[in-house]
Amino acid sequence: MGQPLDLLPATALDYRMRAQQRLPRFLFDYIDGGANDELTLAANVADFGKIRLKQRVLRDVSRIDTSSTLAAKPVSMPVVLAPIGLAGMMARRAEAQAVRVANAAGLPFTLSTVGICSLAEVQAAAGKPFWFQLYMIRDRIAVKSLLERALAAGCATLVFTVDLPVAGMRHRDTRNGMLTGSLRGKLGKVRQLAARPGWIADVALGGKPHTFGSLAGLVPNASDLNSFKAWIDAQFDPSVTWTDIEWLRANWPGKLLLKGILEVDDALAAAAVGVDGVIVSNHGGRQLDSVASTISKLPAIASAVGERLEVYMDGGVRSGVDVFKAIALGARGVLIGRPWIWAMAGAGASGLQDLLATFKRELEVAMSLTGVSRVSDIRQDLIDS
Ligand SMILES: Cc1cc2nc3c(=O)[nH]c(=O)nc-3n(C[C@H](O)[C@H](O)[C@H](O)COP(=O)(O)O)c2cc1C
Numbered sequence: 001m002g003q004p005l006d007l008l009p010a011t012a013l014d015y016r017m018r019a020q021q022r023l024p025r026f027l028f029d030y031i032d033g034g035a036n037d038e039l040t041l042a043a044n045v046a047d048f049g050k051i052r053l054k055q056r057v058l059r060d061v062s063r064i065d066t067s068s069t070l071a072a073k074p075v076s077m078p079v080v081l082a083p084i085g086l087a088g089m090m091a092r093r094a095e096a097q098a099v100r101v102a103n104a105a106g107l108p109f110t111l112s113t114v115g116i117c118s119l120a121e122v123q124a125a126a127g128k129p130f131w132f133q134l135y136m137i138r139d140r141i142a143v144k145s146l147l148e149r150a151l152a153a154g155c156a157t158l159v160f161t162v163d164l165p166v167a168g169m170r171h172r173d174t175r176n177g178m179l180t181g182s183l184r185g186k187l188g189k190v191r192q193l194a195a196r197p198g199w200i201a202d203v204a205l206g207g208k209p210h211t212f213g214s215l216a217g218l219v220p221n222a223s224d225l226n227s228f229k230a231w232i233d234a235q236f237d238p239s240v241t242w243t244d245i246e247w248l249r250a251n252w253p254g255k256l257l258l259k260g261i262l263e264v265d266d267a268l269a270a271a272a273v274g275v276d277g278v279i280v281s282n283h284g285g286r287q288l289d290s291v292a293s294t295i296s297k298l299p300a301i302a303s304a305v306g307e308r309l310e311v312y313m314d315g316g317v318r319s320g321v322d323v324f325k326a327i328a329l330g331a332r333g334v335l336i337g338r339p340w341i342w343a344m345a346g347a348g349a350s351g352l353q354d355l356l357a358t359f360k361r362e363l364e365v366a367m368s369l370t371g372v373s374r375v376s377d378i379r380q381d382l383i384d385s
Pocket of ligand 1: 030083084085281285315336339
């Protein structure tokens with residue numbers, strides 16, 4: 001995994017290693033970890049590795065076009081930056097930096113409900129539409145106000161996350177003393193911080209304020225994972241059902257995608273309530289450990305609702321070759337979570353820019369060597385099974 005630091009970073013895993021060198025351990029573990037024994041986290045990645053492609057030859061691949069359309073907007077390749085809560089704790093004003101990089105690369109950026117930068121700050125940095133991710137909080141007036149602000153900020157696509165009625169058990173956070181507030185935990189955190197003076201100068205001091213920008217006034221202190229978790233436990237609404245999706249549909253005029261669908265029945269229910277798309281996701285293995293990998297769940301969902309809905313997937317996408325595999329198995333597009341935040345935390349905006357360029361090049365090469373020139377030609381018959 002990764003590489004010595006005197007070499008240039010090339011892959012998502014190289015940036016992962018850089019992020020590990022730059023971040024205090026408790027923050028690196030927060031990004032990197034999954035729920036419980038991290039079985040699903042590992043499966044998300046491992047199952048991509050098991051998929052074999054067919055090499056096809058002599059098919060004029062002199063003009064490769066990776067562009068596509070996602071949620072009715074043109075994109076340079078079918079890749080979206082996934083919502084990452086607390087991103088602005090990993091790099092200075094990370095959400096504002098990332099939206100600029102994504103726009104320059106021709107890709108959508110998704111701002112998390114629990115992002116550090118506010119809708120307004122991201123709008124100012126973006127200068128054009130981005131996606132907004134919503135968690136349902138108990139106070140529906142606050143939710144309505146968030147939706148209004150998202151719309152006013154130019155968000156045409158809303159990603160509603162449905163796989164977090166409660167937060168998963170992330171044992172790395174417990175080990176780092178993140179969830180107790182005990183003296184031992186606090187001392188451990190101080191030691192971890194002392195080992196990362198660069199992060200302290202750049203992010204802790206240079207990247208203030210560390211509040212949940214879009215939830216200003218609602219959450220006490222974003223930089224403290226302990227109070228963040230307490231706020232989630234108190235405010236995220238675990239009573240949400242399909243009726244709330246109908247409410248959301250009625251209150252959101254733009255595109256609506258449900259994120260966290262893993263079963264065909266749920267995808268069919270999503271189609272029935274009139275959403276525009278589903279994101280096959282297990283939250284990057286951070287929620288229910290032991291659910292199947294998302295890439296293994298994708299084909300059945302794509303064949304059940306792919307004609308009616310846009311079907312996206314995320315979880316374990318680490319390269320442009322993985323993007324190719326997901327498209328071949330029925331995805332309209334993929335979201336990447338850890339890769340973008342590793343790159344941003346490890347090497348800043350230029351790191352993310354380089355990583356996205358690498359994904360695009362990897363996708364182009366995979367298309368060339370499988371003999372397809374357009375994204376719409378990437379089909380299941382290119383999977384060697
Ligand atoms: C550090 C971290 C924070 C996340 N925060 C959110 C969030 O606020 N909202 C959300 O819908 N998903 C969140 N996710 C899940 C991602 O959007 C995405 O589903 C997942 O990262 C995809 O898997 P990957 O990391 O293997 O690409 C988060 C994931 C990580 C790693």
